[in-house]
Amino acid sequence: MATVESGQTAEAAQRTPERRSAPVVTVRGARATLGSRPVLRGIDLAVHSGEVVALLGANGSGKSTAVRSVIGQVPLTDGEITLFSTPLRRFRDWARVGYVPQRTTAASGVPATVREVVASGRLSRTRFGLPGKADRAAVERAIELVGLTDRAKDSVEALSGGQHQRVLIARALAAGPELLIMDEPMAGVDLASQDILAATLREQVAAGTTVLLVLHELGALEPLIDRAVVLRDGCVVHDGPPPRAVGQHSSPSSSSRGGPMPGHDPSPLTNPGCHPHAAGEPLRTGLLS
Numbered sequence: 568m569a570t571v572e573s574g575q576t577a578e579a580a581q582r583t584p585e586r587r588s589a590p591v592v593t594v595r596g597a598r599a600t601l602g603s604r605p606v607l608r609g610i611d612l613a614v615h616s617g618e619v620v621a622l623l624g625a626n627g628s629g630k631s632t633a634v635r636s637v638i639g640q641v642p643l644t645d646g647e648i649t650l651f652s653t654p655l656r657r658f659r660d661w662a663r664v665g666y667v668p669q670r671t672t673a674a675s676g677v678p679a680t681v682r683e684v685v686a687s688g689r690l691s692r693t694r695f696g697l698p699g700k701a702d703r704a705a706v707e708r709a710i711e712l713v714g715l716t717d718r719a720k721d722s723v724e725a726l727s728g729g730q731h732q733r734v735l736i737a738r739a740l741a742a743g744p745e746l747l748i749m750d751e752p753m754a755g756v757d758l759a760s761q762d763i764l765a766a767t768l769r770e771q772v773a774a775g776t777t778v779l780l781v782l783h784e785l786g787a788l789e790p791l792i793d794r795a796v797v798l799r800d801g802c803v804v805h806d807g808p809p810p811r812a813v814g815q816h817s818s819p820s821s822s823s824r825g826g827p828m829p830g831h832d833p834s835p836l837t838n839p840g841c842h843p844h845a846a847g848e849p850l851r852t853g854l855l856s
């Protein structure tokens with residue numbers, strides 16, 4: 568794959584830097600506890616307009632908790648989050664945000680068609696809950712984007728896991744979000760669906776959508792990724808070019824695609840809750856391949 572010096576792929580680098588100036592998501596000093604366990608221990612994260620940022624890390628490192636805190640599902644015990652420059656506690660413009668949760672069923676046991684589930688994602692844009700022509704067109708477009716037009720009338724219960732995931736993504740796209748947050752969108756998805764999802768995402772990114780996604784492996788999405796933030800034990804241990812998969816690099820500073828870029832080093836030493844990984848210890852990203 569073609570790469571540029573910074574470690575970004577050529578495709579990611581082609582997108583204009585001026586589109587990336589405005590912060591869409593900022594997370595500062597975020598701490599969160601689930602049960603009695605401190606799961607986020609002071610993370611900083613920023614996603615700028617038009618950027619595609621991957622949140623990586625081993626199982627249990629806090630990736631899902633981090634994105635769930637961004638959408639207000641997990642309260643912080645300390646720190647602050649802004650969305651579109653508005654503090655999260657005052658943010659109401661949820662139609663601007665599309666969220667695809669970690670693999671769940673689209674139907675939740677309620678019989679519903681593909682079109683009905685996708686249309687539920689458009690409700691935030693409809694006037695008085697009544698869908699107009701533009702709303703119906705947006706729903707059809709979202710279904711088409713994920714290649715399920717021929718299944719629109721089918722029950723979601725009749726779909727494969729990968730098709731299910733495509734429905735959830737279409738639901739998130741139906742409102743035309745400016746920010747798309749996806750938690751492991753490729754997990755358990757068949758290769759054909761992965762290709763469709765990658766193409767869908769590429770189209771969104773080309774149109775200017777900002778993307779924050781939790782990933783286990785970069786896979787088909789790698790060409791789109793501008794930057795990777797790696798969590799370990801609730802701390803940011805890397806913020807910079809997407810690292811190579813485990814086994815392909817030895818340490819963050821040893822590879823042009825593996826090391827933090829100047830100015831992007833999260834400097835965990837400055838964060839009392841987080842400790843830098845031992846020198847020479849491989850950066851564990853949670854990548855499986």
Ligand SMILES: Nc1ncnc2c1ncn2[C@@H]1O[C@H](COP(=O)(O)OP(=O)(O)OP(=O)(O)O)[C@@H](O)[C@H]1O
Pocket residue numbers: 601602603604606624625626627628629630631632633
């Ligand atoms: N509701 C909960 N109550 C208590 N602990 C929780 C809860 N949800 C998650 N945890 C714990 O918080 C830690 C971080 O979980 P989280 O789901 O954010 O990690 P993750 O990096 O997304 O992992 P995975 O890749 O497995 O999804 C884990 O140790 C998990 O067991």
